[in-house]
Amino acid sequence: MPRKSLVSSFLFLGLTFAPALAAAGEGAARHQGSLPTHRHKQVDAIFAPWSGKTTPGCGVGISREGTLDYVRGYGMSNLEYDVPITPQSIFYTGSITKQFTAFAIGLLAQEGKLSLGDDLRKYLPEMPDFGKTITIAHLMHHTNGLREQGQLLSLAGWRSEDLYTEADVLWALTRQRGLNFAPGSEVVYGNAAYTLLGVIVRRVSGKSLRAFADERMFKPLGMANTHLYDDHAELVPWRVSAYAPREGGGWRTSGPHNDSTKLFTTIVDLLKWEQNLLDGRVGGPELIALLQTSGRLNDGTATLYGGGLRLAGYRGLRMVSHDGLDGGYRSEALLFPDHRLAIVALCNGSTIDPSNLARKVADVYLGEHMKDDMPPAVKVPEAELSALAGNYWSPLTGEVVRLEFKDGALRQVGVPTAFVPIGNGGFRPGESMHLWRFSKPAAGAPRELSIRDSWPTTRPFIRITAPMPAASALASFAGKYRSDELDMTYTVRVADGKLGIRWSRRDEVVLDAVGGDHFVGSLGTVTFTRAASGGIDGLTFSQRRLRRLRAERLVVAETPRAESSGATR
Structure with a gap:
């Protein structure tokens, strides 16, 4: 809708956007008045730390059954000009973009213009032949083995504040002679694969990903204030600035430095997209199902990642989600399909955790349907905890993790979160569901550690026993x-x-x-x-x-x- 009518529409919070409810504004407003207002007060309390006039904050929206239940801005869109965050504010959403790229690939597959089993070199012949085929499905599900683009460019000389483009990413990827792992053998989240998927969309459709998404997704769904940003110099009215803490106090600007295609949108527009993930008005049920179907490793293990969507549940409920971060921008979009509830939180401060905040909102709305699946803490003597501290190296990935015993708890060096013991050598970092498990070493053998985070691939580590090199x-x-x-x-x-x-x-x-x-x-x-x-x-x-x-x-x-x-x- 035009921006003028969008602004006036926010005068009531019962704005509807499902097709069948397009003319139901008055009824929606009456429905809003009948809702338990204590839920909205609980949401306000969750975001209260970010609701002041001297901090960045978040835009938050909740929809139920295709009706906008609550939308509000907290904190400031621009600290220099004293501009608050409102429902009209446009946020950069980072990796939430991935589901739109995957959707575009799915539309092209529906039309027979490509297949998910195609070798990526069919469309990107400049990519190296690694000796094993990387398919489009491998790219979609993060099972491709490609090295991460940002880290490659950093090692190639780009600084954190330097702008890099799609062409820069292609330059780095096409020079690689090795992979992280054989395609299909592991799952490791990365951005390089989705950059390549965007290139494939352009080469197959003859249109930029931005133009393709605008024509095939945003316009049909009435997402008038959404676009895929592909020009860092473009002016974006109502754009939210992003911030990170400044050493010594206060804030500094912290924008993204990736000029590849990324999603700019509002809370309400993104909720329209979440609704499409329920009803498939654009793309149809088959494509919606494809995006919400887990990829699988070569051994059949489900990756819990579909087409740009995370498929891990939450507290016993089925949940479809994705987060995003770049610079000071942070975002999260949650969808509970069985309860037809969507929650979107878009934030502009690097210290804000919208994933945690959005899940707290879910607790408010669906708590009665949830179960407590957090492993309980057990008591472990401090001497045993201290004995686990040390440096551990992974023979699989080559990385090192450092652990220390500090303030009565085991911690990762440089990370404030304490490890919570849960028994049998297992620990969870804080309130997360990640599992760090230590084995009892055999006589004379170094202690081993396995780490399983939000992905099904477990990383093995072994304690480093070699002495420190002398000066x-x-x-x-x-x-x-x-x-x-x-x-x-x-x-x-x-x-x-x-x-x-x-x-x-x-x-x-x-x-x-x-x-x-x-x-x-x-x-x-x-x-x-x-x-x-x-x-x-x-x-x-x-x-x-x-x-x-x-x-x-x-x-x-x-x-x-x-x-x-x-x-x-």
């Missing part, structure tokens, strides 16, 4: 290392008793020793490798979404020295 040994790691996959040379040096690594225009990253040839820094885990002779011949970079990217050590030819005439030196 005098650090010089053996210094030198230059070259990665042809990223066209970058890295310089490692010793400074102030620690290793540092520098590349391109990046500030030097300090590497902390964690045992043996393993080091950690802000770029993840750096592991130095050795030749058969025992000398250092290279290094690898590893993170959760990027494994063992290798750089070879460069041999510097020695310059012949002039003969000394006996002088001491």
Whole structure:
């Protein structure tokens, strides 16, 4: 609808948007008055910490049975100009975009223009042949094994504040010679796959993803204030600014630096989309079912991820959801299909957790139908907790996690959340359902740890028992290392008793020793490798979404020295 009529429509909160209710505004307003207002007060209480005039905040909307039940803005859209968040505010939603990209792929598949089993190189022949086929379905379900785009570009010299484009992502991906894992063998969430899906939409349809979505999704659903942003210089009226904490207090701006296609929308428009995930007015029931069908690994394990949608339930209820974050923007959209309830929270502060807040709203509306599935805490002696602290390395991913015993609890170094013991060597981080489980080591063997987060693939870790390198040994790691996959040379040096690594225009990253040839820094885990002779011949970079990217050590030819005439030196 035009923006003028949109603004006037928010004068009552019973605005309807389901097709069958398009003319039911007056009845919806009466319905709003009859709803238990205490629910709305409970929602206000949940977002009260972000409702002031000196903080960023959130826009929140709840719909039931196709009717907008409650919508409200909390906090400020722009702190510099004293602009509050309102239902008309337009947010950047980050990875919520993925379901729209998957929907576009599904529409093209319905028309017979592509198949989910197609090799991605059919549409992107410039991608390397990794020796194993990566299909469109692998891309949709995060089972493709591609290295993460942002981490690749960071290691290629992009700084956090630099803008990067789709062309930059393609440059990095087409240079890769290795994968994180064989396609279909694991599931690891990443953004590179969905960038490639967007390119496939353009090459198959002949239209940009933005134009395709506008014609085939947004206009038919009346999402007049929604578009897929593909130009960082474009002016967007009613756009919300984003913020992160400033050291010493206050806030600083924190916008995204990814110029690939992302969703800009309002609370109410996004609720219209959630309604389409229920009734399939656009795309039909088969496509809606496709998006809500889990992918599977080669061994048949369900990934709990469909087409741009997370399918893990919540407290015993079926839930379809997705979150998003980029810069200071944070977002969450929850849908409970069996109760026809949708909850959307779009926020503009990096310290706000809309996923947690939206689930608290769900508790208010559906608590009577939910069960408490949080594993209860058990008592563990502090001596046993302290014994688990240490550094653990994963032979699967190459990454290192560091644990410490602090303030009476086991914690991950640098993360404030305490681990809650739940018995049999298991722990959950805070109130999450993630499982960290320690095994009892055999005599003389190092302790092992397994981590299962929101994905079904479990990551194994083994405690690092190798000693820390002596200060005098650090010089053996210094030198230059070259990665042809990223066209970058890295310089490692010793400074102030620690290793540092520098590349391109990046500030030097300090590497902390964690045992043996393993080091950690802000770029993840750096592991130095050795030749058969025992000398250092290279290094690898590893993170959760990027494994063992290798750089070879460069041999510097020695310059012949002039003969000394006996002088001491």
